[in-house]
Amino acid sequence: MEGISISGISDALMEKQTKQFQLLLKPIQIRQKSIESKISAWGKIRSSLQTLMEKSNALKNDAFYAMKISENKAFSATASSGAMAGTHDIKVNQLAQNHTLSFQTKKGIDTPLGDNKPTRTLTISQKGENGEMKDTVITLAQEQTSLAGIAKAINNQKAGVHAEVKNVDDDGTLRLVLRAEKSGSAGEMTVSVEGDETLNEIMKYTPKQKDDPTHPDEKMKEDLKATDAKVSVDGNEYIRSSNSINDILTGITLTLKQQSKPDESEALTLSPDESAVQKAVEEFVSAFNDFITQSSSLSQFKPADYSNLKPEDVALPDTSNGPLAGESLLSNLKALVRRDAGSNYGDNDIASLADLGIKVDAKTGKLELDSTKLKNIIHTNPEGVQRLFLGTEGESGMASVMADHIKGYVGSGGSGNIIKDETEKLEKQKKDNEKQLKRTQATIDAKLRAYQQQYQRMEVALAQIQSLQAPLAAIQSIAKK
Numbered sequence: 001m002e003g004i005s006i007s008g009i010s011d012a013l014m015e016k017q018t019k020q021f022q023l024l025l026k027p028i029q030i031r032q033k034s035i036e037s038k039i040s041a042w043g044k045i046r047s048s049l050q051t052l053m054e055k056s057n058a059l060k061n062d063a064f065y066a067m068k069i070s071e072n073k074a075f076s077a078t079a080s081s082g083a084m085a086g087t088h089d090i091k092v093n094q095l096a097q098n099h100t101l102s103f104q105t106k107k108g109i110d111t112p113l114g115d116n117k118p119t120r121t122l123t124i125s126q127k128g129e130n131g132e133m134k135d136t137v138i139t140l141a142q143e144q145t146s147l148a149g150i151a152k153a154i155n156n157q158k159a160g161v162h163a164e165v166k167n168v169d170d171d172g173t174l175r176l177v178l179r180a181e182k183s184g185s186a187g188e189m190t191v192s193v194e195g196d197e198t199l200n201e202i203m204k205y206t207p208k209q210k211d212d213p214t215h216p217d218e219k220m221k222e223d224l225k226a227t228d229a230k231v232s233v234d235g236n237e238y239i240r241s242s243n244s245i246n247d248i249l250t251g252i253t254l255t256l257k258q259q260s261k262p263d264e265s266e267a268l269t270l271s272p273d274e275s276a277v278q279k280a281v282e283e284f285v286s287a288f289n290d291f292i293t294q295s296s297s298l299s300q301f302k303p304a305d306y307s308n309l310k311p312e313d314v315a316l317p318d319t320s321n322g323p324l325a326g327e328s329l330l331s332n333l334k335a336l337v338r339r340d341a342g343s344n345y346g347d348n349d350i351a352s353l354a355d356l357g358i359k360v361d362a363k364t365g366k367l368e369l370d371s372t373k374l375k376n377i378i379h380t381n382p383e384g385v386q387r388l389f390l391g392t393e394g395e396s397g398m399a400s401v402m403a404d405h406i407k408g409y410v411g412s413g414g415s416g417n418i419i420k421d422e423t424e425k426l427e428k429q430k431k432d433n434e435k436q437l438k439r440t441q442a443t444i445d446a447k448l449r450a451y452q453q454q455y456q457r458m459e460v461a462l463a464q465i466q467s468l469q470a471p472l473a474a475i476q477s478i479a480k481k
Contacts, residue, residue: 017451021444028437035430037323039423041298045330046419048291049410052337055284056403059389064382065251066276070269074260075231077268083251085272091232091265092256096183096243099226101191101205103219104168104175105147113199114145120196122150122203124161124178127186136161145199147176154178161189180226184241188226229256232265274378277385281374284399285358288341289366295334296365301325329422333409338365340402346395350377350384353398 067079074092107113114120122138136159144153151163160181168175180187188207193200205220229240233248243256252270260266300322324330342360344351353359357373360366378385391397396404411417 017448021448024444025437025440028433028440032430032433032437034323035426035433039426039430041323042419042423042426044294044298046410048287048294049406049419052287052291053403053406053410053412055280055287056399056406059280059284059399060397060403063277063280064386064390066273067270068273070267072266072268074256074258074266076255076257078253079270080251080253083270085270088249088268089234089265090254090268092258092260093230093232093237094227095256095259096229096241097224097227098183099180099187099189100177100222100224101189101220102175102177102223103202103221104173106172106174109148109165109174110146112142112145113147113202114140114142114196115198116142117196118142120145120199121194122153123192123194124154124159125190126160126180126182126188145196147174151176160187177223182241183243184228185226186241191220231256272382274382277378277382278371278375281356282369282371285367285369288337291337292334292365295330298322298324299327299330329418336405337402340398340405341367343398345388345398346392348384348387350381350388352388356385356388
């Protein structure tokens, strides 16, 4: 036993055992990283698909309905789905106004304006949805009869009237302004106070009938009349309660801005916006190419070289491989999208993307777009371009087909979501793998503790043996003498 060094024996043995046991964790850790990479990769695929679906829907729902609209003084216009190209003669005869009333006083903003009675009721009447009068009744305490108190009480009701106190000038004059939130004659207000004649004299207001000489002079004045909008379109007059009108011309919203000059109308001109179609097609091509790039990168595969692998090494996949390499789900999805983009739709003169000057790169699978050729075709044959993407009656166009196919993978409106289902499977695998990793680690920790105790006992035994070497050597020496 002479020459044996006891110091550090257990540490050396434990270090060796730990390295060996760590090899048991390596495959589980690699699998965990692979699962996490797949989850992240499917998230990227889903995001790029959603963008492609959005651009397909933009072609299907918006691009071919976009209109160039003339600029006009008395009104502006916006177009949506259903708007038709053409010219309309429009004259704004009257703008809709929000009924506005006010009275002013030099009393302070918090000074009560009513008498000393404990309560009174303020009633503001307006027309309801069915044309009948609707009353808003507000109970006011004596301290609530100040300008600030009245305004706060009215606004708290949220009943279609907004109240505000404003400074009139530097001498302390204040004005309480009541403004109907609903424009037009439907917002016309009648105001009265019961139980406080003093406050009623200040606030009462009854709409004045036209040319009524008997109408009393009231302190509450009418600043803006409750007038409806009146607009003539192609010779016919229409009356609406709002200056925003969307039910005269199909797909067109008119916003009235000012009254037209007498006997002077303006032409509203709508023409197809070819630039909107061009932009939508270019954005679709860009989104398609982004998906192809993303899916190709995430599924690329290069066989790993294990020729120089040592016995103690763990075989690892090539780090340049995509996390979704070999995934049939992605391969099928990619093939489906490429088939949708490369198919013919109908027997029209423009039946495929190739007829628009959009070619497929045989090597990368991406689309190559000739902007000049596309612009010319949109200008010379807009109907043919529209049929390609939107289809005809009974036959879907390319934009509709692709959007519907993608919807099955990313989900929309409660429909299928194949990628979500796949991700949920991976999330379950991740949780199961984490449990296995914890169990394996716990087993390793228990075995290492057992080995450590065993090696420590061995060290004690060796130390005891070595402690007997000196006495034995002395006895041997005496015996030789």
